[in-house]
Amino acid sequence: MGSYLERRGRLICFLIKKTSPGSPQTGCRRVLILGGGFGGITTVKHLTRGQKPRDNLEITIVSDENFFLFSPLLHEVALGRIEPSHIAYPIRKLPNRDRFTFVLAGVEEINLDDRQVKTSSGTLDFDYLVLALGCVADTSVLSSPASEMRSIFTLRTLGDAIRLRSHLIDIFKQANQLKSPDQQSKLLTFVISGSGYIGVQLAAELRDYIFENLARFYPAIDRDNIRIILVEEDQHLLARSHPKFGPYALKHLQRRGIEIRLKSRITSWGADYVEINNSETVSAGTVIGVTGVAASSQITHLGIDTDSTGRVLVDEYLEVPAFPNVFALGDCAHFREPKTGQPIPHRAHTAVRQARIAAYNILADIRSQNKKPYQYSNPFDAVTLGNSRAVFRFDGLRFYGILARLTCLVGYSILVPGTHNRIRILIDWLLSVIFKRRHQTPEN
Numbered sequence: 001m002g003s004y005l006e007r008r009g010r011l012i013c014f015l016i017k018k019t020s021p022g023s024p025q026t027g028c029r030r031v032l033i034l035g036g037g038f039g040g041i042t043t044v045k046h047l048t049r050g051q052k053p054r055d056n057l058e059i060t061i062v063s064d065e066n067f068f069l070f071s072p073l074l075h076e077v078a079l080g081r082i083e084p085s086h087i088a089y090p091i092r093k094l095p096n097r098d099r100f101t102f103v104l105a106g107v108e109e110i111n112l113d114d115r116q117v118k119t120s121s122g123t124l125d126f127d128y129l130v131l132a133l134g135c136v137a138d139t140s141v142l143s144s145p146a147s148e149m150r151s152i153f154t155l156r157t158l159g160d161a162i163r164l165r166s167h168l169i170d171i172f173k174q175a176n177q178l179k180s181p182d183q184q185s186k187l188l189t190f191v192i193s194g195s196g197y198i199g200v201q202l203a204a205e206l207r208d209y210i211f212e213n214l215a216r217f218y219p220a221i222d223r224d225n226i227r228i229i230l231v232e233e234d235q236h237l238l239a240r241s242h243p244k245f246g247p248y249a250l251k252h253l254q255r256r257g258i259e260i261r262l263k264s265r266i267t268s269w270g271a272d273y274v275e276i277n278n279s280e281t282v283s284a285g286t287v288i289g290v291t292g293v294a295a296s297s298q299i300t301h302l303g304i305d306t307d308s309t310g311r312v313l314v315d316e317y318l319e320v321p322a323f324p325n326v327f328a329l330g331d332c333a334h335f336r337e338p339k340t341g342q343p344i345p346h347r348a349h350t351a352v353r354q355a356r357i358a359a360y361n362i363l364a365d366i367r368s369q370n371k372k373p374y375q376y377s378n379p380f381d382a383v384t385l386g387n388s389r390a391v392f393r394f395d396g397l398r399f400y401g402i403l404a405r406l407t408c409l410v411g412y413s414i415l416v417p418g419t420h421n422r423i424r425i426l427i428d429w430l431l432s433v434i435f436k437r438r439h440q441t442p443e444n
Helices: 002-019 038-050 071-078 145-149 158-176 181-187 197-217 245-255 348-366 402-415 419-435
Strands: 029-034 057-063 067-069 088-090 100-104 107-111 116-119 122-125 128-131 135-137 189-193 227-231 259-261 266-269 273-276 280-283 286-289 293-295 323-328 380-384 390-394 397-400
Touching: 029 038, 029 122, 038 057, 038 100, 038 128, 038 348, 071 158, 071 197, 128 348, 158 181, 158 197, 158 286, 181 189, 189 197, 189 280, 197 227, 197 245, 197 380, 245 259, 245 380, 245 390, 323 348, 380 402, 390 402, 397 402, 402 419
Parallel strands: 029 057, 029 128, 057 100, 128 323, 189 227, 189 286, 227 259
Antiparallel strands: 067 088, 107 116, 116 122, 135 293, 266 273, 273 280, 380 390, 390 397
């Protein structure tokens, strides 16, 4: 496979030179993009759209999935509102498909000195490298000697969402067979660790899914035995959002019966319990960890400057200082905002904006033009709070409640790639409101 990729690359360069008489005789520039998330996909889009024949580009994107995942809607997939396939868009269907090569493979080793990347399908050389491998769920803060006795659910991949949804249905089937209220309560206690955007949205969505959809199919379950606990180490919910969003979300979640534990963290857990702040033991059937993320192992083993979570330190052009023409984006990049000196938060729209700058700077370097520095901005904020509530901000404009929820729905459906996916998401949401969410029909 590796020799095939090399032969294909040389053929592309040869054809470009033959069909572009005015192109400089400096050889083909090999741009290698690692990762098929927001950063990687946006880089491909802007390079294929902005390249000219004389640039002599050979663009290759490597991903271990053959689809782009619209991760901001993962919690709605996990809780039955949206079908899994509707937030997954095939990479091979991206625009200008004839201008880039897609390699379905895992990244095994990155050699920056030799400018090579070893994948499960062979070795690829590069002149320009874009690190957009994203991140993995970081549950290290929840580790304890007893933690090996149970698994913790995360929400980073489509598989995570499907597993969580299946688990919830299984939990209710088991609880429906129990006669003891104490046993039901133990099994139907759900603990979410982390109250960032994902944690708050998941808690609100979980409450609506359980009480308005799932519980009605299990008449033997007493709804008073169901508990949802949101644990947050910070003293505020949504600490990195607009100052008014946290109090609004806190009031809404508490009004919906969700227990909020601020300035708290899970210090240990076992087969059927969690311990909070080393002092409170809570019997729980489900633990979901959305406390944070860490860089992928391929990034942490590079041997270059990183932060405490393994993210690559980059300069104002998003390049790795010691390795020119190597860029890092999104969740695997550590970029400090010049005005505050603080690392910027990692959001999907941040990765998209960084990818645009990286693509511009690659083309600028090829054309011997000045590069453009990345300037952080955060004009957009949106947090959904279940069926009919949300908070939304665009620049100085803020919405709350049902209007914000509708705005989020329209905004997300526009950002999802592919007309088919956009329409299906709108239909899913409409059907979930009219006919309730999809669920597995219980056997009992």
